[in-house]
Amino acid sequence: MPILGFIGARIGVALFTMFVVSLIVFIAMHLLPGGFEQIILGPIQTQATRDAITNEFGLDAPIAEQFVKWAIAVLHGDFGVSMITRTPVAAELVRRAPATLQLAAMSIFTTLVVGLPLGIASGIGDTRRSVRVGARLLGALGASTPDFVLGTILVYVFSVWALGLTVGGYAPFLENPIANLRAMALPTLTLSVPGIALVLRTTRESVLNVMTSGHITTAVSRGESPSQIVRRHILRNASLPILTVTTMYLGALMGGSVIVETLFTIPGIGLYTWNALNNRDYQVTESAVLIFSILLVAVNMCVDIAYALLDPRIQGRRS
Amino acid sequence: MPSSRIRLVGAAFFALVAALIGPGPLARASDAITWGKQGEVLSYDPQHSGDGTSWDLFFLVYEQLLSTDDNFHLTPGLAERWEQISPTSYRFHLAQDAAFSSGRALTADDVVGSFKRLSDPKTGGVWGKQLGKIAAIVAEDDHTVRFDLEEPNSAFLNVLASAPTSILPIKELNDGSFDPKKALLGSGPFMVAEHVQDQYWKLARNPHYWRKNRPIADEFVIKILPNDSTRIAALRDGLVDVATFDNADISRLLRSEPKIKVIKQNTTNFYRLDVSAREEGSPFADKRVRQAMHYALDREAIANIVLGGEAKVEYPIPSGLGLDVCRKDPFYAEPRAERLVKARALLKDAGKEGVEVGVIGSSALAAYPLIAQVIQSSLNEAGFKAKVEEIPAADWYKRVFVAHPRFDLAVSWYAGYTDPAMVLYWWTPEGSKGWADGYTLPDDALTAAIQKVRSLPNGPERLAAMDTACGLIDEDSNVIALVGKPDYIAYRDDLVKVRFGANEGYFRTFKYAEEFSRQN
Numbered sequence: 030m031p032i033l034g035f036i037g038a039r040i041g042v043a044l045f046t047m048f049v050v051s052l053i054v055f056i057a058m059h060l061l062p063g064g065f066e067q068i069i070l071g072p073i074q075t076q077a078t079r080d081a082i083t084n085e086f087g088l089d090a091p092i093a094e095q096f097v098k099w100a101i102a103v104l105h106g107d108f109g110v111s112m113i114t115r116t117p118v119a120a121e122l123v124r125r126a127p128a129t130l131q132l133a134a135m136s137i138f139t140t141l142v143v144g145l146p147l148g149i150a151s152g153i154g155d156t157r158r159s160v161r162v163g164a165r166l167l168g169a170l171g172a173s174t175p176d177f178v179l180g181t182i183l184v185y186v187f188s189v190w191a192l193g194l195t196v197g198g199y200a201p202f203l204e205n206p207i208a209n210l211r212a213m214a215l216p217t218l219t220l221s222v223p224g225i226a227l228v229l230r231t232t233r234e235s236v237l238n239v240m241t242s243g244h245i246t247t248a249v250s251r252g253e254s255p256s257q258i259v260r261r262h263i264l265r266n267a268s269l270p271i272l273t274v275t276t277m278y279l280g281a282l283m284g285g286s287v288i289v290e291t292l293f294t295i296p297g298i299g300l301y302t303w304n305a306l307n308n309r310d311y312q313v314t315e316s317a318v319l320i321f322s323i324l325l326v327a328v329n330m331c332v333d334i335a336y337a338l339l340d341p342r343i344q345g346r347r348s
Numbered sequence: 349m350p351s352s353r354i355r356l357v358g359a360a361f362f363a364l365v366a367a368l369i370g371p372g373p374l375a376r377a378s379d380a381i382t383w384g385k386q387g388e389v390l391s392y393d394p395q396h397s398g399d400g401t402s403w404d405l406f407f408l409v410y411e412q413l414l415s416t417d418d419n420f421h422l423t424p425g426l427a428e429r430w431e432q433i434s435p436t437s438y439r440f441h442l443a444q445d446a447a448f449s450s451g452r453a454l455t456a457d458d459v460v461g462s463f464k465r466l467s468d469p470k471t472g473g474v475w476g477k478q479l480g481k482i483a484a485i486v487a488e489d490d491h492t493v494r495f496d497l498e499e500p501n502s503a504f505l506n507v508l509a510s511a512p513t514s515i516l517p518i519k520e521l522n523d524g525s526f527d528p529k530k531a532l533l534g535s536g537p538f539m540v541a542e543h544v545q546d547q548y549w550k551l552a553r554n555p556h557y558w559r560k561n562r563p564i565a566d567e568f569v570i571k572i573l574p575n576d577s578t579r580i581a582a583l584r585d586g587l588v589d590v591a592t593f594d595n596a597d598i599s600r601l602l603r604s605e606p607k608i609k610v611i612k613q614n615t616t617n618f619y620r621l622d623v624s625a626r627e628e629g630s631p632f633a634d635k636r637v638r639q640a641m642h643y644a645l646d647r648e649a650i651a652n653i654v655l656g657g658e659a660k661v662e663y664p665i666p667s668g669l670g671l672d673v674c675r676k677d678p679f680y681a682e683p684r685a686e687r688l689v690k691a692r693a694l695l696k697d698a699g700k701e702g703v704e705v706g707v708i709g710s711s712a713l714a715a716y717p718l719i720a721q722v723i724q725s726s727l728n729e730a731g732f733k734a735k736v737e738e739i740p741a742a743d744w745y746k747r748v749f750v751a752h753p754r755f756d757l758a759v760s761w762y763a764g765y766t767d768p769a770m771v772l773y774w775w776t777p778e779g780s781k782g783w784a785d786g787y788t789l790p791d792d793a794l795t796a797a798i799q800k801v802r803s804l805p806n807g808p809e810r811l812a813a814m815d816t817a818c819g820l821i822d823e824d825s826n827v828i829a830l831v832g833k834p835d836y837i838a839y840r841d842d843l844v845k846v847r848f849g850a851n852e853g854y855f856r857t858f859k860y861a862e863e864f865s866r867q868n
Contacts, residue, residue: 063742069391070473071398072749072760073774076782078396078473113390114545115530121545188581189601197384197571197578198587294578296547304546308390309742 032337039333043326050322051103051315055096058311064088065112065309086112088311099315109312111305118316122298129290129297131202131209133282135217140224140278145271147225148232149259152240164233171226176285180219180292187215197294216293220285224278231274235267242266269336276332283321380567381844381864384579384591388546388572393528394514395466396473400763400855403511407856408551408568409449410514410534413440413459414505415859418849420616420669420766422505426454426515426535430505435805436483436497438504444491447556448517449539456487461518463495475512477778478770480504480802500803502810503769510765510854537563537862546572563862580838583608589844589866592857593836594713596656602838609841616669616764616771616853617833618662619719621645622748624755624787625826631703632756638825640694641705641757642679643687644730645723651831654718659832664772664821665814666764668832668851673768673811674818679825691730704733708758710744716759719830723757753786761833766853768814769802775821788827794820843867 066082083089087098102109108118151164187196194215200208239245240263248258290299298317305313387401394406413427427440446454466472467482480501486494497504507513517533520526526533532540535558538551549570553563571588573579576598579591584605595601599610623638624630632638647661660667663674675681682690695701705727709720720736727734734757739747747754764771773779776798777790797820800813821827835857839846845867847860858864 061742062746063740063744064746067745067749068742070396072745072783073398073474074396074783075469075474077469079782111545114543116545124544184575184577184581188577188584195585195587196581197573197575198582198585292575294573294575296544300546304388307740307742 032334035337036334039330043330046326047319047322051100051319052096054318054322055099055315056092058306058309058314059092059095061309063309065311068308069113099312103316103319108316111313112310113308118313121301121313122317122320125296125298125301127201127297128199128295129286129299132213132216132220132286132290132295132297133279135213136220136224136282137275137279139217139221140228141275143221144225144228145232148229149236149263151229152233152236153255153259153263164229168226168230168233171222172230174222176219176223177288177292179222180216180289183215183219184292199293199295212293212295216289216295219289219292220282223281223285227274227278228271231270232267235270236263239263239266272332272335276328279328280325283325379565379866380569381565381590381846381861381866382569382571382588383858384573384582384588385570386574386579386592386594389549392530392532395462395471395475395512395516395528397511398474403855404857405549405570406511406514406532406534407536407854408538408858408861409532409536409540410511410516411446411536412510412513412515413508415856416506416509416766416853418851420851420853422509425509426459427508433494435500438495439488440493440495442491442493443558445558446535447558448520448533448535449554449556450517450520450533451556452517452519454515454517454535455490456493458515458518459493460485460487461521462514462516465516465518465521466512474779474782475510478503478507478510478512478773500805501769502802502805503765503767503773506765506767506770510770511856538568541567548572557862559862564865568861568864583838583840586840586843590837590839590846593838594715594833595836596654596658596715596834598836598838600656607840607842608838610836610838611848612658613835613837613848613857614668614851615833615835616666616766616851617761618666618764619650619715619759619761619830619833621723621828621830622755622758622760622784622787623826623828624753624757625789625824626787627753630756631700631705634698634700635825636694636698637700637703639679639823640691640698640700640730641727641732642822642825642828643691643694644726644732645679645828645830646684646726647680647831648684649726650719650722653722654715655831655834658834662829662832664775664818664829665768666771666829666832668764668853669766669768671768671811671814673814674822676815677819677822679822688730695731701731702733704735705756706737707734708737708739708744708747708755710739710741710758712741712744713761715833719759723759748787749783751786755787759830762829763855764853769798772798772801772814772817775817775827784827789824791820791824794824 065088066079070079070082087095110117111121147164151160154160184196187194195211196215198208199212202209245258245262248262286297286299287303290297291303302314302317305317389402389405390399391397391402394410397403411426413425415423415425417423426442426446428443430438430440432438442456442459448454463485466476467479481498483496483498488494514534516528517526520533521528537554537557539554540549541552542550551568553566573582576593576595580601582588583591602608602610623632625632625638627633651657651659651661665671665674707720707723709717717736717738724734724736744758748758762771762774776795777785780788794817797813797817801810801817804810804813837848837857843866844864846864848857849859
């Protein structure tokens with residue numbers, strides 16, 4: 030049962046990674062200049078009032094003690110309360126998750142639906158100059174335009190001209206699907222463009238590599254149709270690098286959601302985390318980052334397992 | 349793929365696109381007024397909160413004893429009338445029908461309890477100190493309250509119009525059923541119906557509000573939209589009816605929108621420059637260097653370049669108060685060319701020509717880094733080597749408002765309120781204790797002058813004391829007034845009937861919110 034041992038090892042590494050990430054985030058948050066009491070009370074306030082706030086939330090205790098308390102609470106499923114709203118962080122994360130998950134799902138979907146076919150088409154049609162140049166241009170532009178730049182441009186353009194899509198008009202999908210889609214279209218585009226470029230370029234290179242393999246020539250000589258060759262030979266053999274970049278993109282998506290949700294005022298976990306970071310709302314930031322790291326580690330673990338299933342040689346090498 | 353399936357997919361695609369770009373505003377409550385607000389409320393307790401972002405919400409939910417009109421004259425609030433019965437005693441007659449949104453009648457005990465909490469150093473913080481020393485607060489009957497001060501405070505009545513003097517439900521606070529740090533419960537025109545952090549506040553009409561037939565709107569929705577462009581888009585799309593801005597360019601940005609009206613609300617608030625005068629090693633520990641820097645400042649350039657010419661040069665006593673004081677100081681009155689000559693001479697005398705100084709322009713406000721850039725240019729003309737430090741707000745707080753600061757110059761701002769003694773109080777050791785005493789030097793003569801401004805009744809003697817205080821503040825060059833800080837309000841003229849004060853001193857942007865209604 031080598032696969033079970035492989036999965037066990039992966040889970041062990043994942044748990045250790047999450048512990049290290051939470052420790053680093055906890056320390057980093059408390060090393061940041063400015064404290065919660067300064068942010069919420071503003072600069073004009075007495076020391077006694079500030080001390081009362083730090084004492085109320087135990088922020089005057091040593092960092093190690095605060096970390097142990099927080100970690101024990103998290104292990105019991107208690108993510109604490111937001112120091113600003115005094116509401117449970119877990120409930121707030123659950124309430125905000127749909128917006129972030131929807132944004133991620135729409136972005137992944139758009140990325141794969143656009144990036145994969147374009148990559149395959151440009152790989153197969155490499156002899157045509159227009160396809161080659163077009164794909165390279167799209168790939169280069171998408172990869173070199175940071176999401177915050179593209180997002181800022183889109184926010185500006187759509188705030189100056191009424192082009193049908195809304196900026197800042199988020200409504201939950203189940204309450205008002207049209208309003209929801211109008212508000213989510215631009216954030217999705219902002220997050221998808223770098224992903225499309227990444228997937229397009231990787232798919233194109235992978236397809237080009239596979240196309241020069243001997244078994245493709247054999248398949249052609251066997252008389253298989255072009256669509257059969259693409260599905261059975263090219264895509265299957267090009268899938269590992271595509272899977273790798275898609276995973277990388279998922280990681281970037283989590284960071285990107287913080288920026289994009291803030292830019293477009295999408296009330297998801299990203300915006301919650303960003304505001305909490307600026308307000309030094311430690312409980313929220315630490316819990317949200319832990320959730321992000323759990324998701325990222327889980328995705329990586331799943332991809333590792335998928336690798337092992339797709340290519341049994343990897344099981345032996347990695348375990 | 350069969351052609352029928354292609355047609356089906358195509359039809360679905362076009363239906364989705366049509367839905368996305370189709371016209372029509374999004375659903376909203378029938379008579380709700382929606383405000384696009386720049387930032388979320390940070391703390392719920394009005395007696396502790398120090399940010400205007402929170403205060404403008406408190407004014408919708410809580411009430412204060414007094415208010416002010418557009419000319420900063422005192423007007424009734426919860427107190428329908430009041431009288432000064434001696435130089436140190438005041439009596440207030442509360443509205444008979446006033447009640448909290450819970451339905452419980454608001455009585456004199458709530459007023460007494462609120463002010464006792466505010467003036468207690470353990471529970472009230474810095475804002476209670478603005479009241480002065482209180483000898484007694486007495487409930488003479490259910491609707492009459494008397495305040496006895498230990499010494500005269502000419503600004504006392506004006507302080508009673510500020511957000512930190514909001515009247516809290518003391519009975520509920522004492523029995524533990526209400527915690528002002530977690531909830532808002534006031535007697536104002538609106539009450540909180542729903543709050544989703546960072547997203548919106550839904551305020552409903554307070555059914556027990558004592559002013560008849562007010563508020564007109566059943567709902568006042570506040571959408572948190574921190575990005576200027578997002579608020580502009582929301583205004584244009586009709587997602588919000590009113591939006592507030594700090595950005596002086598807003599009139600230009602919305603010029604092409606005929607349905608949107610933009611107004612500038614003059615305030616007594618002003619940008620200021622904090623100077624590190626206490627720390628050893630700071631070039632500004634030397635008074636000559638501080639004065640050289642002050643002479644070199646070009647306030648007109650800040651007003652024109654950063655604020656599009658819409659802000660005025662400001663003085664320690666804000667020009668918006670309409671008092672003819674503080675104008676004659678050489679730091680203002682002399683032509684800039686002469687001031688530059690003086691600045692270079694002072695710098696040379698101090699042996700600090702070419703001294704390197706940092707100007708902190710934090711990202712807390714968009715204008716800060718821009719003002720810092722203009723200051724950099726002005727100082728370099730006088731022989732400084734200034735550099736701009738654009739840092740996050742939290743970093744700015746940590747470097748400036750601490751016992752041992754690490755900065756040279758930092759751009760900030762003061763609220764000017766409606767009486768000179770209120771803003772001047774921050775220049776006294778008592779007023780700056782615990783937040784600005786790390787970088788400000790005590791000046792006994794200045795403290796005495798400010799005390800005179802605080803204790804004297806309005807008149808020529810008080811005006812003279814103000815001039816003296818301004819002169820000493822400018823000579824010390826430790827906390828320097830720069831230019832005014834107006835607010836901008838944009839609203840959909842076709843959708844709502846609204847009114848805003850031409851001048852405001854307390855961040856009470858929505859002073860007339862209870863009169864707001866929809867056009868239809």
